[in-house]
Amino acid sequence: MKLSTNRLPWLDWMRGIGALMMLQGHVFHSFMRNDLRQEGPYQLSQFVGGMPPALFLFVLGITYSFLMDSQVRKGVPARGRVQAAAKRSGFLFLAAFAFRFQLWVVSIDKSPWTDLFRVDILNVMGLSLLILSPMAAFTTRERIRLCAVLGTVIALLTPPVSAIAWGGTPWFLKYYLIPDSLNFGIFPWAAFVAFGLSAGSLLRTLKPDETGQAMQWFGWGGLALAFGAWVLSNMSLTIYPNSDFWSNSPALIFIKLGVILILMAFSWAWNLSLDPDKWSLVRQFGATSLLVYWVHVELVYGRSFWFFKEKLSVNPTVAMALFVIVLMLGLSLLRTNWESVKTWRPGFGQRPVSHS
Numbered sequence: 001m002k003l004s005t006n007r008l009p010w011l012d013w014m015r016g017i018g019a020l021m022m023l024q025g026h027v028f029h030s031f032m033r034n035d036l037r038q039e040g041p042y043q044l045s046q047f048v049g050g051m052p053p054a055l056f057l058f059v060l061g062i063t064y065s066f067l068m069d070s071q072v073r074k075g076v077p078a079r080g081r082v083q084a085a086a087k088r089s090g091f092l093f094l095a096a097f098a099f100r101f102q103l104w105v106v107s108i109d110k111s112p113w114t115d116l117f118r119v120d121i122l123n124v125m126g127l128s129l130l131i132l133s134p135m136a137a138f139t140t141r142e143r144i145r146l147c148a149v150l151g152t153v154i155a156l157l158t159p160p161v162s163a164i165a166w167g168g169t170p171w172f173l174k175y176y177l178i179p180d181s182l183n184f185g186i187f188p189w190a191a192f193v194a195f196g197l198s199a200g201s202l203l204r205t206l207k208p209d210e211t212g213q214a215m216q217w218f219g220w221g222g223l224a225l226a227f228g229a230w231v232l233s234n235m236s237l238t239i240y241p242n243s244d245f246w247s248n249s250p251a252l253i254f255i256k257l258g259v260i261l262i263l264m265a266f267s268w269a270w271n272l273s274l275d276p277d278k279w280s281l282v283r284q285f286g287a288t289s290l291l292v293y294w295v296h297v298e299l300v301y302g303r304s305f306w307f308f309k310e311k312l313s314v315n316p317t318v319a320m321a322l323f324v325i326v327l328m329l330g331l332s333l334l335r336t337n338w339e340s341v342k343t344w345r346p347g348f349g350q351r352p353v354s355h356s
Contacts, residue, residue, distance in 0.1 A: 009283055010271040011059060014263060016286030018055040022293070023328060025049015026300045027321040031312045041314045053121050053184065054192045054256045055263070056289070060125055061147075061196020062203070064088070069140045069204040078137040085133035092126030099294060106298060119175040119183040127176060128190040135197060143201040151194030155253040158188040159243040179247055188253050195257055199264070211268070219265030226258025281329070288332040296328055 028045035036042055064085065071081045099122055104111050132150070135143050162178045169177075179185040199218070206214055233251035243249045274280060285292060298304070305320075312320060 007287065009274065009276045009280075010264075010267040011062065012283040012286035013267045013271055013280070014055065014059055014286065015289045016280075016282035016284065017263065017267070018052040018059070019285040019289045019292050019328075020282070020325065021048050021055075022052040023296060023300075023325050024321045025052070026296065027324050028317055030300045031305070031308050031310065031320050032317045033313060034310055036313060041317075051256060051259065053189065054253075055260055056121065057125065057128065057189055057192035058196040058199070058257075058260050058264075060129070061193040061198075062200035063196075064129060064193075065140075065143065065147075065197045065200030066204060068136045068143070068197075069201065071136070072140055081136035082133050085136040086130055089126045089129035089133065092122055092129065095290070096120055096122035096126055099297075103298060103302075106302060114171075117172040117175065119185065121184050121189075123176070124184040124186060124189045125193070127186055128193040131186065131190060132194060132197060140201045140204050144198050144205070147194045147198035147201065151191040151198065154186070154191040154194060155188050155250045158191075158248045158250060158253070159240040161187045162244075162248040163242050181247075188248065188250075191253055192257070192260075199261075215265040215268045218261045222258040222261025222265065224258070225261065226255045229254035229258065284329065284332050284336070288335050291335055292328045292332060295331060296324060299327070300324060 025045055025048060028042055028049065032042050032045075067088075068081060068085065071084065076084070097116075099120060100116050100118060104113070104115050132147070135147055135150075138146060158179075166174045166177070175183040175185065177185050178187055179189065203211065203214065229251045233245060233249065233255070240249070245252055308316075308320065
């Protein structure tokens, strides 16, 4: 069964790459032995595995910029557009809390109730869209500039916001504000949604024959941005003396943004040579990325393979990553071919009829 023709192949391809990077990164993080975590394979895995959250948030911004532009073209008033954007954020909040509740229930004897309020990427997706929903009131061209500026401001404010003493702030609010090893704060993660809104709005203003040139600019611009941010991060001169590169550095934010722009340009160019009606493994993962994310977290970090946790060397960890990817591919195919499965096995997936 082919995927919906309403989907953009290159966007699904970006999501799919993100899903594959995420799967291998989480498997290495969960199963590799602690004494091997300072060596090259683990470090490379985690560097690559650190990209998917930013990538998913950026793609979310692109998707919602298309929806905002569509409403502008339909003549929906500014207030209605803002309300629609805010309502859509509610779905992500509901999904986020359902996800946390499910994880808490299956590990109720090990997880404290406070785990229900941990800020996952789904939470920051919902909050970012809610915060940025006023951008729907502007025209598509205005959003290009405004969202780029907002993303930059969020990135630049992340170190000082992280340095504030939040002692009197309720812990669950602090989780939403600043990042740590367990939570996704809006500083800096909302910046990627804003950048995605800007990039998507720009694409919507182009004629079809202008997209190729724009993607070239995105690719080369991303390379320059990533390299420039990397150079600046290695300079001793900085306005952020207390910034930590791996948690709140604007340099890392812009390095990731540059890599994402390169990947976006590559995804678009790569899919030009592919038949959208033919099956693609990467696009398959992209079309079901939320389902894959939801299920794999419990599979990798839950009790399913507890006897392998932090006990594997490099080669067995690679094998485990491939095993998890194959499992998630099967789940993804089951999801997109569900109607065919029910046709193949009549009555499969239906509730039994009571004869009482």
